[in-house]
Amino acid sequence: MNIVFLRNAPTWMAMIGRMNPSCDTTDKPVSVMFGDTEFRRLLEHRNRPWAGYRKVRKGVIRRLRRHMQELGCSTVEQYLVQLARQPETKAAHERCLRVTISRFFRDRHLWQALRERSLPDLVERFPPPVRIWSAGCANGEEPYSLAMLWNELRYPQTLDLLATDAGKACLERARTGAYSRSSLKEVTDEMRERYFDSAKGGRRFFIRHHRIPPIRWRQHDLLDPLPDDGPFHMILLRNNLLTYYQGPDLQVAFARVVAALSPGGWLATGAHERLPRSGVNLIVDKDCPCVYRLGAIDPRIDSGASG
Template sequence: MNDDQFRQLLGYFDFSWAGYRKVRKGVKKRIGRHMMALGCEDLASYLSVLESDDASRLECDRLMTVSISRFFRDRRLWEGLREEILPPLVRGRGEPFRVWSAGCAGGEEAYSFHMMWALLKESLSSMPEVVIIATDLNEECLERARAGVYTPGSLREVSKGLRKRFFETLVKGQRYGVKPFLKENICWERHQLLGAPPGDGFHIILLRNNVMTYFQEPLRVEVLNQVISSLAPSGLLVLGARERLPESVHGMVALPDYPFIYRKEPG
């Protein structure tokens, strides 16, 4: 598959060339193997199959997912959540604090939040239970997340102290496994962002470096509005550090010091 054909496939899904340009090599290889398995010799026949067979279309959508993550990616976010943003939200709260990690990839983001929550408990006298729903379309990513075993590269922003506290060293330091207590209160679910959200009343939704990166504007707005509908009143939507909501998405206000974090306006 050449780049022109890949652009056509992206257009079929309303995906963004700008988002896929740097990662297209691996995606194109996966799509090529899928075309061969379906007996499609050219893009036209492949698109015809996708149009007529929902299972093949869903599989193609899954193969288009890009799973790039690491623990505490965008450190300013995690420091801001722990030091400034979360304390006033959770102090004295009785009901569980609901978090959705949307497009969770291999689970690094969900586990990072759980680690940060454990650290926050040390400075606050009373905190509610946290419930984390972590979703992805790619079942292979979810299996890796459930296992909780990672290479050293995924932990390059984790200090030695936090490695000792939250991880077990495996295979002579070539792998690290999250400690069992970190897996508690995390529910891993297969979910397509175009579908209905996996619940509602979320106090924080982490939607970083996926919808805003890989979707074109019309689809982007559709998915964003769907996701925002599942936020609790005054809930927070967290985008990637360089991402901003389109002007056509209403009812959200950026935090003054964190322009990539948006609060849902009451009503």
């Protein structure tokens, strides 16, 4: 991903002129001053929303502190200057900002809406294969949940399921399909028996890949041009782009995602996420406010729409 750190060049260069930008490159431990206040300043500089990070900030702050120590930076000002001067450090910085918290069948009301309305609609109206994109899939719980649900519904149509994430390590974990018990707390006992093997006394669970439709895994950052696999009949855009980005980055990336959705296709978001203002006719499901349909109005859904 190409990251532009100097968004407001005159202001930022004036700031650099007032600070000591040098990081300590010796081997002695560096005392890092980085708490909530400094984190908010960093987010403001990166044009990222505090509201999105607030509840998960402790882990992100710990990762950023470690990165600052590795670079020998004791202040957020030194850290930002170092990132601007050394492009090779930006990828590690971006990894520090990623949040990959998830679990299987997160937000049960969403999965009920997909089971009862969205997926039957796709199967009825679109020719096979049914193309679904899990965008920003983290460690894979979401695309695996979709594949399990598809298998439960026993549709004869072929499912073409693409799962992408910016993190290479996340995708490697997803391909392996190994999870802790906490990731399965929304999975019923029956589905756990059908789709998982257990190990370590029931503390670890492994996906039974032969029981579900195949998933195509690909590394992709949502700020980059989209994968050339569309248009998609459904896109799962949940607890990622709409939570941790704002401003132009969000607007441009969201417009690209929606442009990859077939007319009449479905978009699913996180339970507490709001769509950015746009000129797109996304019609919210009457029973599940995090599921939208693009374009044609259906009697099952209300006329409330984004932007």
